[in-house]
Amino acid sequence: MSGQVLPRCVSRTILSASGLKCVRVRGTNRNYWTHFRRNASSLTGGRAAVLLGFPALSCLLYEAHHRVQRSTVVYALEKEEVLEQADYLYSCAETEKLYQLLLQYRNSDDTEFLWRLARASRDLSLLPDIAADRKKQLVYEAFEYAKAALEKNDNSFAAHKWYAICISDVGDYEGVKVKIGNSYIIRQHLEKAIELNPKDATSLHILGYWCFAFAELPWYQRKVAAVIFASPPTSSYEEALEFFLKAEEVDPNFYSKNMLMLGKTYLAMKEREKALLWLTKAKEYPPHTHEDKEVHKEAVDLLKKLG
Numbered sequence: 001m002s003g004q005v006l007p008r009c010v011s012r013t014i015l016s017a018s019g020l021k022c023v024r025v026r027g028t029n030r031n032y033w034t035h036f037r038r039n040a041s042s043l044t045g046g047r048a049a050v051l052l053g054f055p056a057l058s059c060l061l062y063e064a065h066h067r068v069q070r071s072t073v074v075y076a077l078e079k080e081e082v083l084e085q086a087d088y089l090y091s092c093a094e095t096e097k098l099y100q101l102l103l104q105y106r107n108s109d110d111t112e113f114l115w116r117l118a119r120a121s122r123d124l125s126l127l128p129d130i131a132a133d134r135k136k137q138l139v140y141e142a143f144e145y146a147k148a149a150l151e152k153n154d155n156s157f158a159a160h161k162w163y164a165i166c167i168s169d170v171g172d173y174e175g176v177k178v179k180i181g182n183s184y185i186i187r188q189h190l191e192k193a194i195e196l197n198p199k200d201a202t203s204l205h206i207l208g209y210w211c212f213a214f215a216e217l218p219w220y221q222r223k224v225a226a227v228i229f230a231s232p233p234t235s236s237y238e239e240a241l242e243f244f245l246k247a248e249e250v251d252p253n254f255y256s257k258n259m260l261m262l263g264k265t266y267l268a269m270k271e272r273e274k275a276l277l278w279l280t281k282a283k284e285y286p287p288h289t290h291e292d293k294e295v296h297k298e299a300v301d302l303l304k305k306l307g
Contacts, residue, residue, distance in 0.1 A: 208243030
């Protein structure tokens with residue numbers, strides 16, 4: 001497939017955290033903050049309860065109840081603090097530190113830790129100084145964390161989104177046939193993410209990118225797709241445009257790549273003036289990340305071609 005089915009993308013939003021100014025956060029959404037409770041098992045054993053008798057048992061259960069309450073509150077506070085720290089590190093593009101922080105929770109049963117770890121692993125794989133073998137290891141690692149996040153909570157929009165992104169990345173190592181074969185799965189998970197959170201601009205952008213990729217699919221890859229499916233995945237520039245515009249509607253100017261893709265889509269549709277508008281916006285977007293710089297360069301090159 002020319003280009004990747006999914007972009008190596010991250011978006012941004014505003015994180016309001018205690019003691020922190022509003023900061024740029026890539027790939028999160030304003031609406032994901034929730035409170036969590038941890039289920040705790042009983043602290044007493046059956047034989048001890050029989051030996052102690054009812055009065056002592058009542059006292060023990062009362063104490064156990066308060067211990068469970070205290071441990072639950074402590075866990076909730078610790079979790080909130082870790083997630084807040086993780087999102088702050090993400091906003092600062094401290095990829096290695098973020099990865100090391102979340103790696104401590106790789107065996108967690110909590111989706112909130114796992115999808116963030118998938119994202120951090122993937123981001124680490126995208127750094128320019130990462131060796132090829134390490135990059136591949138991180139890509140597969142990210143997929144396993146995303147898969148675990150989804151298994152823990154099928155109602156997490158972020159888990160569906162990052163599963164879609166990571167399974168696409170894995171396809172880069174398993175050939176065009178596998179990558180196209182995963183395409184329906186990718187779209188299904190992106191659509192589920194949008195269903196669960198229609199205000200997540202990132203999911204809308206990625207689905208737009210999916211549509212754009214299949215709209216410009218080279219003829220030889222279309223042949224591969226036709227072999228795999230009776231009805232291979234198809235899309236159009238018009239459908240891609242719809243998702244890119246919707247992403248801008250829910251979170252204006254959230255991501256330089258979305259602006260670039262709007263420009264490229266309008267170019268493909270022969271709408272020169274609108275293409276110029278969005279490519280200029282992409283060029284003028286403040287470059288905060290390595291990807292922003294790449295977007296800037298591509299936008300400049302396309303504008304030069306347009307004269």
